[in-house]
């Protein structure tokens with residue numbers, strides 16, 4: 001009787017967390033929340049005739065890049081592949097926040113065909129772009145190192161890393177992930193999903209103004 | 212040993228329910244089941260130059276309105292925004308049913324940017340349209356009040372409300388949700404998902420005829 | 423204390439499995455993994471004027487056929503309907519494998535409008551097509567009977583069947599499902615999802631070469 005009630009409570013809480021985008025934590029880098037990829041290193045594409053050159057060179061942001069800012073729902077292949085064993089992604093957040101953590105998600109071990117294309121070492125920076133165009137270079141003094149981490153293939157496939165204390169409580173609306181190595185693939189590095197967590201400065205006064 | 216078996220049973224049952232569209236209950240307002248939005252109050256759109264007027268005035272049903280009849284999978288932003296703090300939605304059900312309950316789903320608290328745009332008070336009516344065109348006004352004598360409810364931000368994000376006994380066991384194929392207030396946003400009211408539950412009259416004889 | 427830790431462990435493990443495409447098992451027939459439907463029996467379509475004839479006759483593979491190789495996420499209607507009470511589907515796998523099992527998924531009982539269109543008896547064969555075009559008939563000597571099964575409406579909606587020992591450990595890259603009966607619908611047979619499990623021959627040496 002008592003154990004049953006109690007077991008059910010634990011189950012319901014865990015499923016509730018799972019149902020709430022897997023983590024139950026607000027993500028300011030979510031595409032459906034208004035965030036977008038504004039720049040990334042060269043994508044990995046399979047050449048088809050002569051089209052390959054044009055497909056990858058004509059624009060800054062690939063149509064599929066937003067996949068990195070959307071749920072993967074446990075499905076292998078719902079990722080964006082960067083060319084080579086390293087690369088970068090720059091994201092304009094939904095709104096300016098005081099960052100607290102970032103999350104990197106890869107496909108689960110049990111359903112993956114191969115995980116050598118998973119990112120390994122990563123350096124994350126942030127800055128406030130404000131109303132400047134996103135292709136305009138920001139003064140490096142305004143850039144924060146948010147955190148550096150290594151994605152561990154033996155842990156849960158969704159890994160969250162706290163922002164360093166040294167980052168202080170500055171406000172940012174841009175985040176850059178520099179993937180400096182992967183788990184072995186020489187040809188490409190697959191990014192399933194990137195998230196940025198934090199809180200809005202003066203969030204009380206903004207409550208009524210936002211969706 | 213015994214506790215383990217027993218805990219696993221509870222977990223499997225709860226996950227099974229979660230996997231079955233979250234509630235494990237048939238939804239006759241589901242878009243992929245053949246239901247559709249046939250009318251709604253003015254959508255909330257952000258003006259872009261002069262296009263806004265045309266975009267919202269030229270048709271009765273916005274292309275995105277079907278979002279209200281599809282799963283949200285815990286993703287913020289997978290909703291349809293109505294202009295202002297109140298509005299309505301009319302739905303043609305997949306088939307005629309004796310209604311038993313309706314469900315209103317909003318985004319989970321833990322991942323929401325802001326929940327002031329959640330609907331609050333709602334009045335739900337139903338009627339049998341049959342083969343009449345859906346834009347033809349039905350005799351108000353044929354309309355039932357199904358239920359009135361208030362969506363509570365402190366409870367589960369998916370809330371089900373039973374149809375009033377006073378509605379009797381009439382058959383309907385149209386449902387109208389009148390949202391008379393929201394949780395504070397003056398600009399818009401976001402509808403994540405609407406469901407209608409019940410049973411088909413003479414369901415046994417129809418079994419072989421339907422998908 | 424102890425029971426709590428222990429209950430949480432079970433819950434986390436089961437949710438992890440659910441999050442990993444429901445089964446936590448690699449699927450070589452997944453569309454996003456590169457597999458595709460190459461042939462199927464006539465689809466079930468509702469005639470609209472004179473368009474019906476053209477829509478179903480002009481090509482071998484319907485645009486919607488890939489639905490059978492994608493997750494359904496518990497949503498009724500996310501299936502591909504074959505005409506009549508029997509039919510077949512041929513799939514080119516992502517890569518050549520030694521097959522171990524196949525999975526047939528239908529919609530959950532609790533949210534289904536009707537389950538008479540669920541497949542019942544099924545015969546599964548496999549062969550190695552290699553670089554031959556997929557419309558070229560393969561020598562029947564090279565075809566294996568992988569398994570024969572009956573989908574049981576009273577069991578879990580996702581049912582996995584092991585490959586027969588008699589199939590040996592041959593390598594295949596093509597699988598054909600022959601649905602010889604369904605659960606009662608004379609008009610159509612709905613296929614929600616087909617999966618093929620196994621392992622790659624010499625999988626170690628291929629690790630770095632694949633995504």
Ligand SMILES: [K+]
Nearest residue numbers: 067070071072
């Ligand atoms: K994704």
Ligand SMILES: [K+]
Nearest residue numbers: 278281282283
């Ligand atoms: K939705």
Ligand SMILES: [K+]
Nearest residue numbers: 489492493494
């Ligand atoms: K499907």
